[in-house]
Amino acid sequence: MAEHAVTLESTLSTLLEERKYATLRDILVTMNASDIATTFDEIPHDQLPRLFRLLPKELAAETFVEMEPEAQELLIRGFSDNELKEVVDELYVDDAVDIVEEMPANVVKRILKQADPEMRKMINEILKYPDDSAGSIMTTEYVSLRPHMTVEEAFKRIRRTGVDKETIYTCYVTEENRTLVGMISIRTMLLSEEDNVLADIMEQNVISVTTMEDQESVVQMFAKYSFMAMPVVDTENRLVGIVTIDDAMDVMQEEATEDFEKMAGITPIDKPYLRATVTETFRARVPWLLILMLSATFTGIIITGFEDSLSAYVILTAFIPMLCGTGGNSGTQSSTAVIRSLSLGEVHLSNWLEVVWKEIRVAVLCGLVLAACNFVKLLLVDGYLMKNPAINPIVALVICLTLVFTVVCAKTVGCILPMLADRIGFDPAVMASPFISTIVDTMSLMIYFQMARLILHI
Amino acid sequence: MAEHAVTLESTLSTLLEERKYATLRDILVTMNASDIATTFDEIPHDQLPRLFRLLPKELAAETFVEMEPEAQELLIRGFSDNELKEVVDELYVDDAVDIVEEMPANVVKRILKQADPEMRKMINEILKYPDDSAGSIMTTEYVSLRPHMTVEEAFKRIRRTGVDKETIYTCYVTEENRTLVGMISIRTMLLSEEDNVLADIMEQNVISVTTMEDQESVVQMFAKYSFMAMPVVDTENRLVGIVTIDDAMDVMQEEATEDFEKMAGITPIDKPYLRATVTETFRARVPWLLILMLSATFTGIIITGFEDSLSAYVILTAFIPMLCGTGGNSGTQSSTAVIRSLSLGEVHLSNWLEVVWKEIRVAVLCGLVLAACNFVKLLLVDGYLMKNPAINPIVALVICLTLVFTVVCAKTVGCILPMLADRIGFDPAVMASPFISTIVDTMSLMIYFQMARLILHI
Numbered sequence: 001m002a003e004h005a006v007t008l009e010s011t012l013s014t015l016l017e018e019r020k021y022a023t024l025r026d027i028l029v030t031m032n033a034s035d036i037a038t039t040f041d042e043i044p045h046d047q048l049p050r051l052f053r054l055l056p057k058e059l060a061a062e063t064f065v066e067m068e069p070e071a072q073e074l075l076i077r078g079f080s081d082n083e084l085k086e087v088v089d090e091l092y093v094d095d096a097v098d099i100v101e102e103m104p105a106n107v108v109k110r111i112l113k114q115a116d117p118e119m120r121k122m123i124n125e126i127l128k129y130p131d132d133s134a135g136s137i138m139t140t141e142y143v144s145l146r147p148h149m150t151v152e153e154a155f156k157r158i159r160r161t162g163v164d165k166e167t168i169y170t171c172y173v174t175e176e177n178r179t180l181v182g183m184i185s186i187r188t189m190l191l192s193e194e195d196n197v198l199a200d201i202m203e204q205n206v207i208s209v210t211t212m213e214d215q216e217s218v219v220q221m222f223a224k225y226s227f228m229a230m231p232v233v234d235t236e237n238r239l240v241g242i243v244t245i246d247d248a249m250d251v252m253q254e255e256a257t258e259d260f261e262k263m264a265g266i267t268p269i270d271k272p273y274l275r276a277t278v279t280e281t282f283r284a285r286v287p288w289l290l291i292l293m294l295s296a297t298f299t300g301i302i303i304t305g306f307e308d309s310l311s312a313y314v315i316l317t318a319f320i321p322m323l324c325g326t327g328g329n330s331g332t333q334s335s336t337a338v339i340r341s342l343s344l345g346e347v348h349l350s351n352w353l354e355v356v357w358k359e360i361r362v363a364v365l366c367g368l369v370l371a372a373c374n375f376v377k378l379l380l381v382d383g384y385l386m387k388n389p390a391i392n393p394i395v396a397l398v399i400c401l402t403l404v405f406t407v408v409c410a411k412t413v414g415c416i417l418p419m420l421a422d423r424i425g426f427d428p429a430v431m432a433s434p435f436i437s438t439i440v441d442t443m444s445l446m447i448y449f450q451m452a453r454l455i456l457h458i
Numbered sequence: 459m460a461e462h463a464v465t466l467e468s469t470l471s472t473l474l475e476e477r478k479y480a481t482l483r484d485i486l487v488t489m490n491a492s493d494i495a496t497t498f499d500e501i502p503h504d505q506l507p508r509l510f511r512l513l514p515k516e517l518a519a520e521t522f523v524e525m526e527p528e529a530q531e532l533l534i535r536g537f538s539d540n541e542l543k544e545v546v547d548e549l550y551v552d553d554a555v556d557i558v559e560e561m562p563a564n565v566v567k568r569i570l571k572q573a574d575p576e577m578r579k580m581i582n583e584i585l586k587y588p589d590d591s592a593g594s595i596m597t598t599e600y601v602s603l604r605p606h607m608t609v610e611e612a613f614k615r616i617r618r619t620g621v622d623k624e625t626i627y628t629c630y631v632t633e634e635n636r637t638l639v640g641m642i643s644i645r646t647m648l649l650s651e652e653d654n655v656l657a658d659i660m661e662q663n664v665i666s667v668t669t670m671e672d673q674e675s676v677v678q679m680f681a682k683y684s685f686m687a688m689p690v691v692d693t694e695n696r697l698v699g700i701v702t703i704d705d706a707m708d709v710m711q712e713e714a715t716e717d718f719e720k721m722a723g724i725t726p727i728d729k730p731y732l733r734a735t736v737t738e739t740f741r742a743r744v745p746w747l748l749i750l751m752l753s754a755t756f757t758g759i760i761i762t763g764f765e766d767s768l769s770a771y772v773i774l775t776a777f778i779p780m781l782c783g784t785g786g787n788s789g790t791q792s793s794t795a796v797i798r799s800l801s802l803g804e805v806h807l808s809n810w811l812e813v814v815w816k817e818i819r820v821a822v823l824c825g826l827v828l829a830a831c832n833f834v835k836l837l838l839v840d841g842y843l844m845k846n847p848a849i850n851p852i853v854a855l856v857i858c859l860t861l862v863f864t865v866v867c868a869k870t871v872g873c874i875l876p877m878l879a880d881r882i883g884f885d886p887a888v889m890a891s892p893f894i895s896t897i898v899d900t901m902s903l904m905i906y907f908q909m910a911r912l913i914l915h916i
Contacts, residue, residue: 030663031663032663032665034682034683034684155648159648162649168645168648169627169644169645186627186644186648187620187627190613190616190620190626190644191617191620191621205488222704222707223707223708223711225490225492226704227704228703228704245703245704245707246684246685246703248707249681249703249707249710250681252711253681253710253802256714257802260718260797261794261795261798263718264790264791264793264795264891265787265790266795272799272802272804273795273796273805274799274805274812274813274816278816278819278823281820285788285824286824288791289788289791289824289828289865290828290831292783292787293780293783293784293831293832293861294831296779296783296784297780297835297839299779299780299783300776300777300780300840301776303776303778303779307772307776310772310775311769311772314768314769315765317765317778318757318759318762319758320761320779321758321778321782321899321903322755322757324783325751325754325757325782325896326747326751326754328892328895329723329746329750329895332892333722333724333743333746333747336718336719336721336722336724337722337724337739339718340715341730341731344711344730346730346732347731354732355731355732358732358736358739361736362739362740362743365740366740366747369748370747370751373751373752374751433722433790433891434786434787437787438783441779441783445779
C-alpha cells in the first residue's frame with residue numbers, strides 16, 4: 001500500500017507541473033474519495049488547491065470530508081465564497097459538524113455564512129450536545145414517514161427527499177409532533193404490496209437512545225442488535241436524529257484506541273501516531289510518567305526502612321525486580337480483563353462479588369504454580385548449578401511464599417480498582433497496567449519483608 | 459439493565475410453571491431476538507426447550523443465532539428433525555457456519571442432514587476457508603445482477619430473491635461467469651429512472667478483497683471507506699461472497715479484545731469474562747506469567763553480580779523499583795502507541811525510521827523532565843525533609859542520569875520490538891507491556907550499576 005501511494009503522489013505532482021489537467025481528472029475520478037484524501041494529504045500544500053479544483057463537485061465534497069483538518073483549513077482559506085458554498089452544500093450535516101468542530105473561529109464563521117439556513121440550523125442543533133453524547137454523533141438527515149402512508153406513497157416520498165439523507169434504508173415512522181412510533185426498512189417495503197399501510201407492516205418495538213446517552217453505550221447497542229441505524233430521541237420520545245452504523249464503527253475504533261492509550265498511561269490526543277508532533281506526544285505522555293514516578297516514593301521508603309536487614313541478607317535484593325514484575329503482570333492481567341469486560345458491557349458493577357471470587361481462585365492457582373516452579377528453579381539453577389551459597393531452602397521459601405501472596409493481592413487489587421473507579425464515575429481504563437504496577441510494587445515489597453522477618457527472624 | 463433482566467427471567471419462569479403460554483408468547487414477541495437470547499441464557503436449562511417452542515418461526519431462528527453455544531447445543535439435542543429443519547431453514551448461511559463451528563461432530567452431522575442441499579453446499583464452501591480469513595466471515599447470500607438489466611428488471615429480481623439475502627442494499631453486478639464488474643446501491647436505483655440500464659449507472663471501480671485476505675484488514679477497509687458491504691472474490695475476480703458491515707463490526711470488537719488480552723499477557727479464549735471457567739482463565743494466564751517470571755532471572759543475576767557494591771551503598775537499592783517502574787511505563791507507552799497504530803494501519807513497517815526518530819526525541823524530553831523533577835525531589839524531600847543522610851547530590855546525579863538513559867532505551871526498545879515482531883511475522887501485540895517491562899528491568903539495572911560504578915567509583 002505505502003509503496004503504491006508514493007508512486008501515485010509523485011505522478012500526480014508531475015502531471016500537475018506539466019498542466020496535464022485532463023489526464024489528472026481522468027485518474028482522480030477512477031479513485032475512491034478516501035484514497036484521494038490519503039493521497040492529497042501527502043502532496044505539497046501549495047499544489048493542493050489546484051488539484052482539489054479538478055474534482056467533480058460531489059467527489060470534491062466526499063474527499064474534503066476525509067482529509068486531515070490542517071489540509072481542510074488550508075483549502076477553505078483558499079476557497080472563494082462560491083467554492084466554499086459548493087462544498088458545504090454537498091456535505092452531510094454530521095460531517096459538516098465534524099469539520100466545524102476542528103476549525104478556528106473565523107473559518108467556522110465563513111462556513112456557517114455559506115451554509116443555507118436549514119443546514120446552519122441543523123449544524124447548530126448538533127453542536128449544542130456534549131462531546132461523546134449520542135446527540136453529538138447523530139445526523140439530522142433521516143427519512144421520516146407517517147403511519148397512514150401506503151408503501152407506494154412512502155417510496156414516492158423517499159424518491160423526492162432521499163437524495164439528501166444519510167441513509168434511506170431504515171426509515172422512521174413518526175406522528176405529526178415527531179413522536180417516534182415505528183420503523184420500517186426499505187427491504188420490508190420492497191417485499192410488501194404497494195397498497196400496504198405502514199402502520200400495519202412497520203416494526204413497533206423501536207429501540208432508541210436519548211440525545212444525552214454516552215456514545216460508547218450507543219456503540220455497544222449496535223454491536224448487540226446488529227442495527228444499521230439507531231434513532232435518537234429527546235426526553236419526550238420525539239425523533240431528533242439517527243446514528244448510522246458507519247459512524248458507530250468509527251466511534252468504536254476511536255473508543256478502543258482511547259482505551260489502549262489510557263491503559264498505557266497516555267492522554268488521548270485524537271491524532272494518528274505519525275501526525276502528532278513530538279511536543280504533542282511528549283505532553284500526552286509525561287504527566288503520567290511523572291505521577292507514577294513520584295508515587296514510587298513509597299517503594300523507596302519501604303526499602304529504606306528495611307535497609308539494615310537487607311545489608312545482612314543482600315541476596316534478598318536480587319529478587320525484588322522479579323517479585324515486583326510478577327506482581328505487576330498478574331495485576332495487569334486482571335485489570336485488563338475487567339476493564340475490557342466493563343467497556344463491552346459483559347460485566348456490570350452488580351457482578352463485583354462474582355468477579356472478585358473468580359479472580360481470587362485464579363490467583364491462588366497461578367500463585368501456587370509460579371511458586372512451585374520458582375522453588376525448583378531456585379534450588380536447582382541458582383543453588384546447585386550456579387552455586388550461589390546464599391540460596392538455601394529457607395530463603396527459597398521466603399521468596400515463594402511472597403510470590404503466592406503477591407499474586408493473590410495483585411489480582412484482587414487488579415480487579416477491584418477498575419470497578420471502584422467505575423462506581424465513583426471515573427473511567428476504569430486509567431486503573432490499568434502502570435497504575436496497578438505501582439501499587440502492586442509497594443504491596444509486594446511489604447509482603448516480601450514481612451515474610452523475611454517472620455521466617456528468617458531478621 | 460442487570461436488575462431489569464433478573465425480574466424478567468423470574469417472571470418468565472413463573473408464567474411457564476403456571477402454563478400461561480399465551481401470555482408468555484405475548485411478552486416474547488414484543489422483544490428483540492438479542493434480548494430474548496440474553497434472557498434465555500439465564501433461564502434454567504430444563505425450561506429452555508419449552509420456552510423456545512413458543513417463539514414464532516422467524517423470531518426463533520433469530521434468537522437461536524444470538525444464544526450461547528452451550529444453550530444452542532442443548533436445544534438442538536432436544537429438537538425433533540422437523541424442528542431442527544425449521545430453524546436451519548431460517549438461518550443465514552454465515553450464522554449457520556458460526557453455529558456449525560461451535561458444535562460437536564454428531565450435532566454438526568444432524569444439522570447438515572436437515573439443511574437443504576444448496577444451504578449444505580454453501581456451509582461447506584465457507585467452512586473450507588481458514589479462520590480469520592475474509593472467506594470465513596463472508597456470506598454467500600448476496601444479490602447479483604447483470605449489467606444489461608434495467609432498473610425495473612433489477613427490482614423485480616430483488617423482490618423475487620431478496621428475502622433470503624443477508625443484505626439487498628448493495629447489489630453486485632456480475633457477468634455470466636460470475637466475474638465482478640460493478641456494484642450498485644438500492645439508493646441509486648430508487649433515485650434513477652426505471653428504464654436506466656445498470657451498466658450505465660453502476661459504480662465500476664469496485665473495491666473488493668480476496669477470500670484469503672486477513673479479516674483484520676477487511677475490517678480496516680470498512681473503517682476507511684465507510685462501506686455497508688464488501689465483495690469477496692477469488693483469484694480470478696469471480697464473486698464468491700460478501701462481508702456485511704454488522705459482521706465486520708463484530709470482528710472489529712473481537713480483534714480489539716484479543717489485542718487487549720495479548721497486550722496484558724493473556725492468551726485469548728474467545729469467551730465473555732463471566733462465562734470462562736476458573737480453569738480456563740487460569741490456563742490462559744499462567745503461561746505468560748511463568749515465562750516472564752523465569753526471564754526475570756537476568757535481573758537477579760545482575761543484582762547478584764553487584765552485591766558487594768550494593769552492601770556498601772544500600773541506599774541505591776531503594777530506587778530500584780522506581781527506576782524499573784519508570785522504565786517499564788515509558789516502554790509501555792511507546793509499544794502501545796506503535797502496536798495500536800500498526801493494527802489500525804496508521805503506521806507501516808516502511809515508517810520505522812520515522813517512528814524510532816520520533817520516539818527518541820520524545821524520550822529525551824520525557825527523560826530530562828523526569829530527571830529534573832526527581833533531582834529536586836531527592837534533595838528536597840528525601841535529603842532535606844526526611845533527613846536521609848545517604849542522599850547527596852552525587853547519589854542523586856547517579857539516579858537521575860540513570861532515569862534519562864533508561865527512558866531513552868525503554869522507548870527505543872518499546873517502539874522497535876513490535877515492528878520487529880511484525881516484520882518476522884509475529885503479532886506485534888505480544889510485544890506489549892509485560893514483555894517490554896521484563897526487558898527494560900534488565901536494561902535499567904545495567905545502566906544503574908554502570909552509572910554508579912562510573913560516578914561513585916564503586
